[in-house]
Amino acid sequence: MNYHWNWGIFWEPAPNGTGNYLDMLLSGLVLTIETAVCAWIIALVFGSIVGVLRTLPSKAASRFGFAYVEFFRNMPLLVQLFIWFFVLPEILPSGWGLWLKQIPYAPFYTAAIGIGLFMSARVAEQTRAGINSLPRGQKLAATALGLTTAQAYRYVLLPMAFRIIMPPLTSEFLSTIKNTSVAITIGLIELTGQARAMQEFSFQVFEAFTGATVLYLLINIVVVIAMRFLERSLAVPGYITGK
Amino acid sequence: MFANFDFDVIRRSMGYLFLDGMTFTLTLTGLAAFGGLIFGTLLALMRLSGFKLLGRVAGLYVDLMRSLPLVLVIFWFYFLVPYIGQWLTGSSRPIQVGAFTSSLVTFIMFEAAYFSEIMRAGIQSISKGQPAAAQALGLTYSQTMRYVVLPQAFRNMLPVLLTQTIVLFQDTSLVYVLSIPDFLGSASKVAQRDGRLVEMYLFAAVVYFVISCLASFGVRRLQARIAFVH
Numbered sequence: 001m002n003y004h005w006n007w008g009i010f011w012e013p014a015p016n017g018t019g020n021y022l023d024m025l026l027s028g029l030v031l032t033i034e035t036a037v038c039a040w041i042i043a044l045v046f047g048s049i050v051g052v053l054r055t056l057p058s059k060a061a062s063r064f065g066f067a068y069v070e071f072f073r074n075m076p077l078l079v080q081l082f083i084w085f086f087v088l089p090e091i092l093p094s095g096w097g098l099w100l101k102q103i104p105y106a107p108f109y110t111a112a113i114g115i116g117l118f119m120s121a122r123v124a125e126q127t128r129a130g131i132n133s134l135p136r137g138q139k140l141a142a143t144a145l146g147l148t149t150a151q152a153y154r155y156v157l158l159p160m161a162f163r164i165i166m167p168p169l170t171s172e173f174l175s176t177i178k179n180t181s182v183a184i185t186i187g188l189i190e191l192t193g194q195a196r197a198m199q200e201f202s203f204q205v206f207e208a209f210t211g212a213t214v215l216y217l218l219i220n221i222v223v224v225i226a227m228r229f230l231e232r233s234l235a236v237p238g239y240i241t242g243k
Numbered sequence: 244m245f246a247n248f249d250f251d252v253i254r255r256s257m258g259y260l261f262l263d264g265m266t267f268t269l270t271l272t273g274l275a276a277f278g279g280l281i282f283g284t285l286l287a288l289m290r291l292s293g294f295k296l297l298g299r300v301a302g303l304y305v306d307l308m309r310s311l312p313l314v315l316v317i318f319w320f321y322f323l324v325p326y327i328g329q330w331l332t333g334s335s336r337p338i339q340v341g342a343f344t345s346s347l348v349t350f351i352m353f354e355a356a357y358f359s360e361i362m363r364a365g366i367q368s369i370s371k372g373q374p375a376a377a378q379a380l381g382l383t384y385s386q387t388m389r390y391v392v393l394p395q396a397f398r399n400m401l402p403v404l405l406t407q408t409i410v411l412f413q414d415t416s417l418v419y420v421l422s423i424p425d426f427l428g429s430a431s432k433v434a435q436r437d438g439r440l441v442e443m444y445l446f447a448a449v450v451y452f453v454i455s456c457l458a459s460f461g462v463r464r465l466q467a468r469i470a471f472v473h
Binding site for chain 2: 002003070071073074075076077078079080082083086087090091174177178179180181182184185192195196199205206209212213216217220
């Protein structure tokens with residue numbers, strides 16, 4: 001193989017003047033985590049609401065939830081990001097469009113919202129599955145106690161459902177982290193973007209990508225370990241995941 | 244809102260979008276699903292083989308692929324495939340690989356990790372009596388797998404495999420990062436050439452949406468029709 005390895009490249013100064021190449025990758029890592037956390041908050045909030053809507057007795061509510069999930073699930077994430085980033089400012093009234101185009105850090109906000117909504121459809125499916133997995137008696141007992149529908153969800157169904165769906169939510173969160181790399185196409189220089197920039201500046205392709213790979217693996221390991229603790233403390237006794 | 248909407252740009256580029264772009268996307272999806280299924284089944288068999296080392300290697304591969312973002316994997320293979328080619332053919336310099344081959348290798352290697360998890364679940368869903376009966380009949384391990392276990396596992400997991408293929412179909416749009424003209428890539432080329440981002444991206448979104456919706460509707464019908472074998 002006539003490739004010149006140079007693992008010391010990480011400690012050489014990067015041409016963007018902010019330190020060495022390792023600092024470049026680490027700043028990408030920080031942006032990846034920030035984007036993923038913001039997107040995850042959006043995904044959890046919207047996903048829970050839509051997931052609940054799909055389990056309500058109201059036909060209209062569950063039909064809306066179904067349409068929402070299908071809408072965000074059947075388009076590639078990349079296309080959705082392009083629509084938020086390139087199309088939305090053009091089809092809004094011109095004043096709003098202009099305002100949107102002038103927002104600083106637009107790629108960051110677009111990525112957080114776009115990935116958040118994309119993931120919310122998946123979170124909604126998990127939430128719905130969690131609520132539906134509860135025995136029917138729980139809802140009936142809550143109603144018999146005189147709780148309103150809202151109270152039944154707030155105090156009985158959701159606390160149980162969320163504890164049951166912790167493991168699948170962990171893997172959805174990991175997908176959110178991985179999906180932030182798609183935002184490279186709208187100019188968000190996160191971890192993959194920084195690895196790509198490092199490769200272009202230094203010509204050390206494989207060192208750059210190895211660096212990014214190791215950092216992604218580290219995030220995965222940290223998240224998996226943290227979530228395992230959380231899952232264990234939240235597991236419902238008597239269920240498969242419980243003790 | 245749609246006052247300046249130019250439908251004509253879509254009509255004019257229809258041939259390019261579908262004959263070039265969509266053909267690339269669908270061919271890539273089909274071949275990658277096929278290759279990924281074969282390699283994924285091999286990985287699943289390795290993990291279930293009982294050979295510790297073999298299982299460990301396959302497990303590490305699957306975990307590695309599943310913890311990396313597809314965009315990074317696409318970049319990895321884009322630069323790696325010429326060197327792999329050089330190593331395989333024994334030539335003196337990295338060989339030139341076309342955009343299609345490079346992305347096909349990427350998607351087969353990446354999707355195999357996901358398909359292997361599905362096939363592993365499928366193989367484990369077959370009751371122990373089946374391989375035991377096959378062995379009692381005197382079938383060898385490979386005959387047991389080939390004639391008894393894998394056909395049933397495949398049949399049971401068909402809806403899940405097809406759903407994963409729909410995800411793959413959407414994921415192929417990510418070859419955009421290599422400026423390869425798949426369906427989205429060619430829509431984007433026209434969009435930038437004619438300054439018609441709104442029309443082209445909305446049209447691309449509608450096409451992906453319709454195809455994925457129809458496909459998942461078909462999978463749901465299929466799921467209702469085939470019975471699960473234990």
